[in-house]
Structures are given as C-alpha cells and as structure tokens.
Amino acid sequence: MRNSVEYRIDDLAREAETTTRNVRAYQERGLLPPPTLRGRVGIYGDDHLTRLKVIDSLLQRGFTSAHIADFLAGWEQGKDLGEVLGLQEIVTRRWSSEEPTTITGEQIVELLGEYDGDLVTRLVDANLIRISGDRCEILTPTLLEVFVDLKKYGFTLEQLLDLHEETSATMTAVAESMVGTVTRHLAVRHGPGWLPETGEVVETTEMLEKMRSLAMESAQAELARALDRVQERALGDYLSQTLSKRNDVV
Template identity: 30%
Template sequence: MTDGDPSENLSVEQLASRVGMTVRTVRFYAGRGLIPSPRREGRHVFYGPDHLARLELVRELQAHGFTLAAIEGYLEKIPADASPAQVALHRTLLAPWNPELPETLTREQLVKRAGHELTDDDLELFAALGVIEPTPVEDVFSVATAHLGVGVGLLEIGMPLEAAHEARRIFTDHGTQVAEELTGLFKRAVWPHIKQSGQTAEATAVIERFKPLTIAALVTAYEQAVDEMKREAVRRR
C-alpha cells in the first residue's frame, strides 16, 4: 500500500464520512459481513479502497430499494478477491437506472465525501462531468453521488477541464445514438415477440431487465474494443 494515498489508511470515522454513513451503520454492515475485516496494525484498524467500494455499492443498492437481505445476497455473488474497480463496475451497471436522487451537499460535505481538498478548478471539472450542479446558495451543490467516485478518479489522473468537456460531449452524443438505436431495435424486434406471446402484462419487467443487459453489453464491447486497439498498437510496433 502507498502511504501517499489517503484512501489506503482510513479510520472508521473517515470511511463513514466518505460514504455518507454513520460510524454505527458502517460497524453494523461490517458485523453483517458486507465488507471485509479491516487491516490491523497494533491497536489500530484501517480501511481501504475495497471497503469504500463495497459500501458505495451498498448505498447504490439501497437507492434501488433492495432490502438488507437482498443486499447481502447480491454481495455474496461478488468474489471476495474482487478488486475495488470490479466492485465499482456493479455500481456502474446500476447507476444509469437509478431514479434521479441527487444529494444537496455543502462544499465542506462534498470535500469529506470525495476524500480530497477541492479547488475551484476541481469543482469546475466536476461540473463539466455532470457530477455536480451549483445551487442558488453559494458553496452548496446538487451532487450525483453515484458518479462522484468517477469524478474523483478522473481528478486524480489529472484530466484537463477541456478534455472533461469533450468527454462529456462524446458520451452524450454516442449515448443518445445508442439509446435511439436500441430503442428502435426493442420496438422492432422485441416488442412484437412479447405481444405475440401474450406477455404484455409483464412488459415493464422485461424492459427493466433489458436496460441493464444493454449496459453490460456496452461495457463488454468497450473493453473488447480497447483490448483490440492495444493489440493493434503492438502489431504496428
């Protein structure tokens, strides 16, 4: 672990602040086995990115209306050795279908949740990415907390503001195109089959299942495309 990374050595109070939970709630979830045991060094215990990722997933599942038993069942299916990035992928698959439930946070609360001091430039980057929106009250923001981790990750790699604006444009343009084409596909090839089979009463459930499946397929296609680009670069060299 790296001493310079503050997320590697979190106290239970710091972990609770990062995920917007009380210390009591974090300890309750730890007692239920929803997060691994903390790392012990003498009389002190420390939490890291794995605990952070799993608790953020718990919050996402709660926002979807999962019961505690359902959350436990969901997490049991995630391998114990899954990396924080792999756990975060589950949040990525869930977040697009979560109703808009932004949190209103002060700048101080946002800093605690992000685990970083945030300059005005950093806030501008978050706004460009759609992670935050200003409110009429100074230093109070409407925050898409499900995507805050993504914003922090891009901040940590030093993403320029211009690149953030361009990335958002790319996501919006291509996301709209994919949504339109998949909606057309559903209406043209899936809905007639549902009507013919007499399952129209279950149409809403089918649509809700269709959404995350398409996101999973997009993630897989993106990963495969990136891998192919890497292989092509190697072949050229």
C-alpha cells in the first residue's frame, strides 16, 4: 500500500474530485470521520480519501445519505476498521498514478503549437486535459508530451488522437472483461450483494490486490508481445516492398 498522505480539506476535495462543501456536508451527516486538528487546521488522511470516494460513488448511483450511513455502519460493525479501510483502499485506488499539472491558456497554445477549438474539445473529451477558466489542467502530462514530441516527425495531433481513442476503447473493453471476471466470481462464490464478514476482509483484499497485479502484468506483457509480432511483420513487408521496387528498377 502507498505511504500515508496528509491533506487539508481543499487538497482532499481536489484529490477526490469533489468539493469542500461536500466534504463538510458528509462530516455533518456522520458519513465521513472528522479530521485530526492541528491548531485550527483539520488534517485528513488516506482513510478519509478512500471513504470519500466510496460515498461519492454510492451517491452517484442514486443512494441516499441515510442508506449509505446504514450500509457503512452495518458493514463496519464488529470488524477491524483497518481491514475495512484496506479493502476500501484497494477498491477505490486509482490504477493510473500520474499527477496532473496545471498551465495557463497561453501555455497550452504554446504546447500544441496552435489553438484549435475542435482539437481542444477532443482533448477534453478524451480526458487528457480539463479546462477551468483561463487554466488548463493536463491530466496525463507524459502522454501529451509524447504527442508533442511526435509532431517533430510529421505526425499531426489529430492522427495521434485517433490512435489514442482507438487504444482507449480497446483498453476499456479489456478492463471491463477483467473487472467483470472478479465481480462474477464473487457473485458465483458468495451470491449477489455479498459483503465480506469478519475474517474474510483480509482474504478479499489480498485477492483483489493479486487480480490487480494480474491485470496490469497481463495487459503489459500481451501488448509487448503483440508489438513484437506486428513490428516484425510490418518490417518484413516493408523490406519486401523495397527489394521488389529495386529489382523492378534494375
């Protein structure tokens, strides 16, 4: 598990992609534990972040605050809080680890080499950037840097976005298959709506962690092997065409 991180309320809300108003409201309703006070400053931790993500996810699915409070209280009653938070952490932890960066509108024009409204809209729709007023948050800085670097070789950003969107759709299908395997397995083994009881939380957390590792290793390994196969075939085809043209000239 990652090292413990401390957040002030603004940082916590930003990390959970919610608002400070929501954080305070969840505390008032008893859904979110209060922070640790250091003087007059409230300090939140990873347990608050994971709980906040669970709350937001359930609210977005139409559950009321009362339902969520009953659910959390019933689940945690008689269980080790550390185990429960460990399970919440593995379920809500982001798979992507890259930290976003924020630049100005002028800098995004400089980065892209031009300002194209349609292109910016595509970048937003692809969840690569987020625009807020005159600020631009780059959600995947490394990927966008590669896009810009490849422009030097004659690729257009439109071409690279086409490739990214195709890859993203394929990866979404792969992710749905992998996560679906876990949820179907739990439903078959324990029945619909199952939640781990005392003594099962640790085992379930370990299983999810191993499946997470399998998913990442499998996807990376198969992509590498596929690139080897396709690259070798493409190189062979290219060399064959080159030799054929030279023979025709001779």
